Amino acid sequence: MDVNAALADASTIPFWLDTELRPEPLPPLSADEEVDLLVVGGGFTGLWTALQAKERDPNRRVMLVEANTIGWAASGRNGGFCAASLTHGYDNGAAHLPEENDRLAQLGRENLDAIEAAVAKYGMDVEFERTGELDVATEDYQVAELREAHDPDSGFIFLDQQELAGIVKSPTYKGALWDSREVAMVHPAKLCWELLRVIRELGVEVYEGTKVTDVRDAKTAVQVQTRVTAETIEECASAPCSTITAKRVALATNVFPSLLKRVSLHTVPVYDYALMTEPLRDEQMAAIGWEGRQGIGDCANRFHYYRLTADNRILFGGWDAVYHFGRQVSWKYDQRPETFETLAEHFFATFPQLVGLKFTHKWGGPIDTCSRFFSFFTSAYGRKVAMAAGFTGLGVGASRFAGTVMLDLLSGEDTELTQLEMVRKLPLPFPPEPAAWLGIKMTTNALIKADENEGRRGPLLKVLDAVGMGFDS
Numbered sequence: 498m499d500v501n502a503a504l505a506d507a508s509t510i511p512f513w514l515d516t517e518l519r520p521e522p523l524p525p526l527s528a529d530e531e532v533d534l535l536v537v538g539g540g541f542t543g544l545w546t547a548l549q550a551k552e553r554d555p556n557r558r559v560m561l562v563e564a565n566t567i568g569w570a571a572s573g574r575n576g577g578f579c580a581a582s583l584t585h586g587y588d589n590g591a592a593h594l595p596e597e598n599d600r601l602a603q604l605g606r607e608n609l610d611a612i613e614a615a616v617a618k619y620g621m622d623v624e625f626e627r628t629g630e631l632d633v634a635t636e637d638y639q640v641a642e643l644r645e646a647h648d649p650d651s652g653f654i655f656l657d658q659q660e661l662a663g664i665v666k667s668p669t670y671k672g673a674l675w676d677s678r679e680v681a682m683v684h685p686a687k688l689c690w691e692l693l694r695v696i697r698e699l700g701v702e703v704y705e706g707t708k709v710t711d712v713r714d715a716k717t718a719v720q721v722q723t724r725v726t727a728e729t730i731e732e733c734a735s736a737p738c739s740t741i742t743a744k745r746v747a748l749a750t751n752v753f754p755s756l757l758k759r760v761s762l763h764t765v766p767v768y769d770y771a772l773m774t775e776p777l778r779d780e781q782m783a784a785i786g787w788e789g790r791q792g793i794g795d796c797a798n799r800f801h802y803y804r805l806t807a808d809n810r811i812l813f814g815g816w817d818a819v820y821h822f823g824r825q826v827s828w829k830y831d832q833r834p835e836t837f838e839t840l841a842e843h844f845f846a847t848f849p850q851l852v853g854l855k856f857t858h859k860w861g862g863p864i865d866t867c868s869r870f871f872s873f874f875t876s877a878y879g880r881k882v883a884m885a886a887g888f889t890g891l892g893v894g895a896s897r898f899a900g901t902v903m904l905d906l907l908s909g910e911d912t913e914l915t916q917l918e919m920v921r922k923l924p925l926p927f928p929p930e931p932a933a934w935l936g937i938k939m940t941t942n943a944l945i946k947a948d949e950n951e952g953r954r955g956p957l958l959k960v961l962d963a964v965g966m967g968f969d970s
């Protein structure tokens with residue numbers, strides 16, 4: 498199979514952003530302003546924070562500033578799996594926060610319900626489909642664990658190889674666990690743009706091309722410096738700057754350099770990649786089944802995730818997770834030919850019925866990985882500033898919850914959410930370079946080895962589990 502031919506014409510623009518529906522850019526901030534709440538970052542976290550802030554108090558003056566354009570980063574280029582889990586899977590939550598894991602699972606379900614309700618309430622056209630997700634076993638050793646998790650009352654349904662073949666047809670499948678309630682599929686960029694529409698209708702003032710360069714305490718308020726985003730050092734020097742005086746500030750800057758130095762070592766950018774196929778014809782759809790349109794993920798440490806779009810393309814992503822020395826985030830890493838070739842090979846191994854299908858898009862983006870693999874929170878200046886980050890590749894749903902938590906923190910009140918261990922406790926930071934690079938390299942190799950060894954975790958992974966830096970999804 499010549500995967501290069503299948504990839505030859507693929508655009509390097511993330512599929513979801515490659516549409517005429519993408520709104521025209523909004524102008525940058527050009528004057529000093531005073532606001533009740535400033536939200537920094539126009540991805541899901543910032544957008545949901547702004548929306549909920551207006552819902553809580555329609556009269557407060559809320560402004561959102563975004564360095565680039567709304568949804569251009571992770572929020573507009575992800576797989577669109579919108580999961581209830583706030584902890585990157587129940588088992589990972591149990592490993593890190595055993596006491597409150599069940600409560601977090603419940604809060605996650607309520608959060609997903611609230612996303613569905615907001616989509617309906619505001620008439621958002623975001624291709625929201627609550628299909629659930631099939632966790633498929635592609636190795637015999639993975640089947641037993643999935644079978645054990647069978648719990649139909651909670652919506653978790655084990656499917657053996659034969660039952661699964663009646664749902665989605667792949668020669669690689671040995672069985673699956675269908676999580677039938679707790680995952681929805683969305684068009685992520687449309688969700689960003691619809692959230693933008695809604696918050697502007699609610700009165701939030703939004704400025705794009707406006708980068709926050711400094712956040713500092715000013716006794717009763719917070720002083721925020723902004724600069725019109727510029728490409729070169731010369732342009733930066735002459736770019737117009739403004740000062741925003743904000744009573745409260747929510748930082749939703751994800752993988753980008755933290756505006757609070759104290760947590761700058763708590764995340765590392767790890768690149769994830771995806772392909773999109775051309776739309777499948779009716780006979781191609783018939784050859785794979787998949788009428789339930791579930792999201793699919795396989796079970797290994799190095800896993801693939803894949804799903805259908807509204808026009809029956811297949812998004813196929815995952816497998817490689819690439820860290821670049823020095824915590825670098827750069828557009829030059831968004832393309833990685835060797836990963837695209839691997840993904841294409843794995844795609845046709847999964848669905849040999851589709852040989853001949855072409856890929857129309859190939860892209861990647863950085864994931865804000867933290868050492869516990871789900872979001873963390875912090876506040877500064879007497880809770881006038883709050884921030885959330887660390888979603889580690891599962892932030893489409895959890896970002897709304899992060900907005901709720903940040904608003905609770907900024908309210909100054911002690912609420913159930915501000916008292917959660919998840920909110921009070923920070924994950925362990927990553928070490929500075931070169932230790933970070935070396936540690937991530939060794940951990941990646943250990944995870945690959947565990948996959949080759951029927952999931953058995955070697956000494957390094959056991960040590961990481963013991964010190965609270967292990968991952969068990």
Ligand SMILES: Cc1cc2nc3c(=O)[nH]c(=O)nc-3n(C[C@H](O)[C@H](O)[C@H](O)COP(=O)(O)OP(=O)(O)OC[C@H]3O[C@@H](n4cnc5c(N)ncnc54)[C@H](O)[C@@H]3O)c2cc1C
Pocket residue numbers: 537538539540541542543562563564565566567568569570571572573574575576577578579580707708709710749750751752753754756769770771814861862863864888889890891892893894895896
């Ligand atoms: C390829 C890929 C696939 C993924 N697939 C999934 C998936 O299927 N399901 C899932 O749940 N998660 C997935 N994720 C993760 C998910 O996309 C993120 O967790 C989520 O989008 C994070 O949203 P955010 O708003 O916090 O961050 P972002 O979307 O990154 O937004 C942060 C914004 O802040 C802005 N910003 C940063 N610094 C400043 C500053 N100083 N001033 C002004 N603005 C600033 C940035 O320009 C950016 O727009 C995936 C991620 C990637 C990269």
